[in-house]
Amino acid sequence: MKLLRNDTFEVHLSPQGTVESLFLTGDPDRMNWVIDAQYAKDAGYSSQDKRFGQWSAVIDDEKIESVNLQPQIHFVDDKSAAVIFLHNKFKVEYEYLLNHNGEWRWNIRCSNPTDYSIKVNGFHSWFSLAYIMFRDPDVLKNMKHSCAVFPHLGGDFSKFAAMRRSNEAPHLAIYSTGERVTAFGTYCSYLNRFLEQVSPSLDGMLYHRLSFVEDGSSMGPSAENDWIYGGDYSPLTLEPSAEKIWSFAFTPFQDQEDFYAKAQQYGHPHWTYSHVTTTDGKFFAEVRLPEKEALLSAKMISVVDEAGTIQETDITNEFKLLVSNEKSKRLRMVIPLKSAGEIKLEAAFANGKCDVLVGNVLEPIHILLEKRAAWLCSNSFNAAPESNRPYAFMPLSNQGESLGKLTFILMKNLLAPPVTKEVQAVEASAFLDLKHHWFEEGDFKIPKTLYGSFYRIYDFDYIGHVYYLLSKCDRSLLSHANPETYLTWAAEVMCMRLDPDGHSNKREKEESQLVGVFILYIADLLEDLNKKEIMYWHDKLHGLWIRFVEGLKLGSQGYQGAVTEHFYDNAGFGPTCEALCLAKLTDEAELYAPLIIANIGFSNDYRANAPDRWWEALSFMTHSLWGGLVAGAARSSYETLGDPKLLEAGYRATMAVFNCYDWNVHSTIRKLKPGEAASTYSIAAPNLNMPELSRNRFGQSIFKKSGDPLFSRLFSNIEGDDWDMGEELVAYMLGFGSTTYLYTDTEGEIRCVNGFIEPEGKGWRITSYAAYPTRYVMLEKGLIFVSQAGEIVKSLFFIDDQFISTEIRI
Numbered sequence: 150m151k152l153l154r155n156d157t158f159e160v161h162l163s164p165q166g167t168v169e170s171l172f173l174t175g176d177p178d179r180m181n182w183v184i185d186a187q188y189a190k191d192a193g194y195s196s197q198d199k200r201f202g203q204w205s206a207v208i209d210d211e212k213i214e215s216v217n218l219q220p221q222i223h224f225v226d227d228k229s230a231a232v233i234f235l236h237n238k239f240k241v242e243y244e245y246l247l248n249h250n251g252e253w254r255w256n257i258r259c260s261n262p263t264d265y266s267i268k269v270n271g272f273h274s275w276f277s278l279a280y281i282m283f284r285d286p287d288v289l290k291n292m293k294h295s296c297a298v299f300p301h302l303g304g305d306f307s308k309f310a311a312m313r314r315s316n317e318a319p320h321l322a323i324y325s326t327g328e329r330v331t332a333f334g335t336y337c338s339y340l341n342r343f344l345e346q347v348s349p350s351l352d353g354m355l356y357h358r359l360s361f362v363e364d365g366s367s368m369g370p371s372a373e374n375d376w377i378y379g380g381d382y383s384p385l386t387l388e389p390s391a392e393k394i395w396s397f398a399f400t401p402f403q404d405q406e407d408f409y410a411k412a413q414q415y416g417h418p419h420w421t422y423s424h425v426t427t428t429d430g431k432f433f434a435e436v437r438l439p440e441k442e443a444l445l446s447a448k449m450i451s452v453v454d455e456a457g458t459i460q461e462t463d464i465t466n467e468f469k470l471l472v473s474n475e476k477s478k479r480l481r482m483v484i485p486l487k488s489a490g491e492i493k494l495e496a497a498f499a500n501g502k503c504d505v506l507v508g509n510v511l512e513p514i515h516i517l518l519e520k521r522a523a524w525l526c527s528n529s530f531n532a533a534p535e536s537n538r539p540y541a542f543m544p545l546s547n548q549g550e551s552l553g554k555l556t557f558i559l560m561k562n563l564l565a566p567p568v569t570k571e572v573q574a575v576e577a578s579a580f581l582d583l584k585h586h587w588f589e590e591g592d593f594k595i596p597k598t599l600y601g602s603f604y605r606i607y608d609f610d611y612i613g614h615v616y617y618l619l620s621k622c623d624r625s626l627l628s629h630a631n632p633e634t635y636l637t638w639a640a641e642v643m644c645m646r647l648d649p650d651g652h653s654n655k656r657e658k659e660e661s662q663l664v665g666v667f668i669l670y671i672a673d674l675l676e677d678l679n680k681k682e683i684m685y686w687h688d689k690l691h692g693l694w695i696r697f698v699e700g701l702k703l704g705s706q707g708y709q710g711a712v713t714e715h716f717y718d719n720a721g722f723g724p725t726c727e728a729l730c731l732a733k734l735t736d737e738a739e740l741y742a743p744l745i746i747a748n749i750g751f752s753n754d755y756r757a758n759a760p761d762r763w764w765e766a767l768s769f770m771t772h773s774l775w776g777g778l779v780a781g782a783a784r785s786s787y788e789t790l791g792d793p794k795l796l797e798a799g800y801r802a803t804m805a806v807f808n809c810y811d812w813n814v815h816s817t818i819r820k821l822k823p824g825e826a827a828s829t830y831s832i833a834a835p836n837l838n839m840p841e842l843s844r845n846r847f848g849q850s851i852f853k854k855s856g857d858p859l860f861s862r863l864f865s866n867i868e869g870d871d872w873d874m875g876e877e878l879v880a881y882m883l884g885f886g887s888t889t890y891l892y893t894d895t896e897g898e899i900r901c902v903n904g905f906i907e908p909e910g911k912g913w914r915i916t917s918y919a920a921y922p923t924r925y926v927m928l929e930k931g932l933i934f935v936s937q938a939g940e941i942v943k944s945l946f947f948i949d950d951q952f953i954s955t956e957i958r959i
Contacts, residue, residue, distance in 0.1 A: 369840025524824025553875025777877020
């Protein structure tokens with residue numbers, strides 16, 4: 150092992166020319182920023198051919214891999230090394246340079262050593278940053294020694310932000326300074342221990358892969374549908390002695406703002422733009438150009454029909470100069486986009502390079518929600534009395550998550566004019582199926598052991614939510630019981646769920662003290678019990694809630710709320726932060742808030758803005774349920790903690806989740822009809838475990854044909870793509886579904902989140918993107934506007950630090 154070092158980095162190279170460890174000298178935790186081969190071996194993972202710097206290529210249909218070659222390694226001093234891999238058809242040279250301004254430069258050259266032209270169909274290098282779930286009860290190991298990696302692809306300015314999961318700087322930035330990167334794939338190495346009844350049943354690590362040349366053959370069927378990046382999927386012809394050079398600069402950074410500021414130092418434009426807008430809103434893009442750079446042209450690209458017809462619109466003249474000085478220029482454009490679907494902004498610069506932004510235009514979101522509810526009641530509700538589980542919503546599941554469909558339908562009907570048949574379908578399911586499927590003879594004190602020898606505490610969060618929302622419905626809409634009955638049932642279920650003394654088994658006792666989705670409604674439930682003077686259940690539930698919160702408070706110093714069935718899980722620390730905010734325990738909540746920020750993506754592609762998870766897709770991905778709930782937790786926590794980073798992250802992630810519902814998306818294999826949905830979206834492309842999932846939407850049924858025999862067995866009876874869905878839409882409607890936010894950024898400018906703000910007269914006009922806009926908030930000034938009796942207020946004015954809802958002359 151050879152050590153290269155400078156004032157910033159320590160890089161250990163193996164005799165095979167791979168990077169075995171990478172340390173930042175100023176890091177007090179001494180995190181290894183690449184996957185350690187010895188750790189992978191000791192933990193039982195088989196992948197030893199994916200170490201950082203190992204590569205593969207397909208040359209004239211012959212696959213060549215660096216593991217089969219013996220490199221020549223030349224060390225100039227302790228700051229530079231050259232690694233040469235020579236095959237009779239293909240030569241690859243790596244340069245590891247630590248001799249320039251405290252950074253690490255990684256240069257990759259490929260060349261043709263023959264006397265005839267060669268065709269390169271693929272050239273890929275493993276980029277194995279430390280995206281690891283450690284099987285370790287010490288939660289700090291996962292926080293301080295693992296990172297999430299957020300890619301920025303397209304054009305000539307690829308970059309990657311490796312965020313330490315604790316959100317404690319230094320983080321690691323990688324900026325492309327040479328030829329463009331074509332694709333960013335992942336391979337998941339994991340252990341499946343589901344039948345061993347251990348937690349977590351899956352653990353593992355993602356090996357990232359950079360594709361310098363990709364003709365689409367490793368992408369699976371996604372390449373045919375990828376109109377956004379697919380233009381770069383092509384082979385490379387190298388003439389004799391010809392070469393191509395890719396280069397990357399590695400440097401530490403402090404936070405998201407610093408990541409983009411440092412990118413400008415490497416010649417990257419800095420964009421702020423509407424990741425997602427609606428057809429009744431406006432798209433904006435703002436760019437800060439590097440020194441002495443100029444924007445030559447810009448075009449907006451979209452798909453305009455089911456046949457995949459591409460439309461390009463020149464928008465160069467829409468960019469207006471905002472700021473100009475010797476060091477930078479700042480340009481801004483605003484345009485309405487009236488057609489729903491994905492968009493790609495491609496900008497060309499004077500230096501001959503181009504940059505890419507990928508966004509989406511949604512139909513007004515209330516339409517998406519209303520069509521989803523109608524589709525579920527027409528296609529998912531099982532009204533046949535003679536069926537296996539009459540009145541259940543399909544697909545059938547013992548997991549409470551499947552009841553998110555019911556809570557979503559009810560919440561939509563509480564915010565929009567109610568559709569009687571929708572409410573009645575949910576009530577029939579709750580009264581005739583739910584009560585008797587999850588409880589012995591419908592007794593809320595005796596849950597059924599639906600999982601063999603145990604029942605699952607988390608299920609009751611969803612059950613209680615269904616009954617609580619039924620209690621909010623007008624009595625005229627209900628057929629089986631009155632609202633007070635459902636309110637009492639919700640309290641009974643939650644008292645059983647939160648009472649460790651009400652369970653006989655250790656597993657259930659422990660799980661009763663873990664946070665869950667009940668935080669979305671427990672405060673309202675307690676308030677309504679008090680209003681209705683149902684004091685027995687109010688007092689009992691209130692006592693259990695106080696006891697529960699005390700447990701969260703005691704566990705916060707050790708970050709125990711970050712642990713669920715996985716050793717580190719945003720499904721734990723997201724809702725825990727929200728629960729602590731709900732209890733006004735701000736000091737404890739502020740311990741968890743940075744974890745949320747570090748685990749929500751930021752990218753030039755809206756699809757990569759999801760909360761970071763991997764185990765549903767074996768790649769980094771969007772999970773509709775937990776993506777939406779973590780996003781909701783970020784937004785909710787912002788209203789207590791006041792950090793705009795929580796607000797912005799929550800909004801980015803929420804909008805990414807709608808990719809699981811949006812029928813106007815054309816870049817995935819799985820197309821949706823209006824009202825259909827899929828529970829998961831695999832962001833990675835390619836997904837090297839299951840190429841058919843690359844940039845694709847799917848549900849658990851996809852694993853019936855998995856190469857993992859345990860997966861194929863576990864999911865053999867599962868049907869449908871929309872398994873664990875719905876509750877995230879409730880979280881949306883409770884937050885961004887009704888509320889638009891203003892805040893002042895670090896440069897003193899007013900920013901609008903979940904809407905569009907534009908100057909008008911002496912003030913500003915705000916147009917909300919919320920599905921049912923009733924609330925406007927500017928937290929820093931203590932300003933909150935709430936409409937009367939749920940009246941929809943799509944637009945209002947902000948004048949002299951006041952929200953004004955009437956149309957007035959100014």
